[in-house]
Amino acid sequence: MSEVTRISKIILQVICQLFWLSALMVGLGGIYLMLNYRQTGLLFQNIAIILPAILALVSAAVLLSAGMIGCWVSIRDSAGLQALFVYLLLIVFCLQATAATLSYVNIGKVHSEFEPFWNKFQKYTGHSQDPDSNAVDAVQEKFQCCGVYNYTDWLDTSWFNRTGAIQVPHSCCNTTFHNCNGTLEQPEFLYLKGCQVKLEDAWIFVLHLIIFSSGAIAAVLIVGLISVAKLMRDEPLQEYQVLDRDMIS
Structure with missing residues (x-):
């Protein structure tokens, strides 16, 4: 084994570790968006806003697979594994590029997606069986707003x-004040900030995270492709020979 080949394999092993770390980061971002959508999905106009999260989760799964196969490639000289590794890297690149593009587009749509937010408050009934009311309470409790x-x-x-103009929902109560009952006599017991800005900031943060992580992963993918390309170039060609009829028989 040449020194250059040995270094390429070491680099590939390091790249595979970065793949697993990247998969964890991207996967957590996707899970965070999916959980937020599960709790606040009724507040959105368009379900397409969670497409970056779905693509991020798929990318994370493919990255994990690519990392495992890349470790095998760094140990065993197999043309089949090397080709499979390259295909997986190309798939990840396409998924991440699509997720980053959708995230960039959705950043400009986040505010418009939450424009009907006020209507949910107008329809609030406080009943546990009302999906709109549950969504409003979930947002206020989760984002402390x-x-x-x-x-x-x-x-x-x-x-x-209907409540006699004396109180707001209990989900507005600051949890640090255990004697808060939602009345306006002591507004300092309530969360003072509104929900729309907090909700928008949370979504925009994760969408930015997907964009920046896609750029970092693209750089790692390029290094991985260069390393495996070097290994494939150094792979010795299979020698062929013509068999005599006597050898076949």
């Missing part, structure tokens, strides 16, 4: 009037 822009948004809702 109250109202669209602040807690005063509840003052213009029909639900607030």
Whole structure:
């Protein structure tokens, strides 16, 4: 084994470790978006906003597979494994490029996706069987917020009037104050920030994470392709010879 080949195999092993780390990072980003959508999906107009998350999860699975096969390639000289490794890297590159493009497009659509947010507050009933009410409560509890822009948004809702115009939902209560019951007599017990900005910032952060991680993964993919290309070039060609009839018989 030449020194250059040995170095290529060492680099490939390091690249495979980076693949696993990248798969973890991308997979966590995709899972985070999917969990957020599961809790707040009723607030979105278009389900296509979770496509980057789906592609990120698929990319993570393919990256894990590519990392395992790459480790085998760095140990065994197999043309078949090398070809499979290259195909997986190309698939990951296409998936990440698509996920990054969709994330970039969706960043500009996040605000418009949450424009109907106010309508969910207007339809709030407080009943546990009401999906819209559950979605509003889930958002306020998860992101520690109250109202669209602040807690005063509840003052213009029909639900607030039905309660006698004295309190907001308990999901607005700051959990650090255990005696909070949602009344407006002590507004300092409520979350002061609105939900829309927090929700938008959370989605935009993860979409940016997918974009930046796609760029980093693309750089790692290029190094991996160069390393395996070097191994494939150094692979000795199979020697062929013409068999005599006597040898066949």
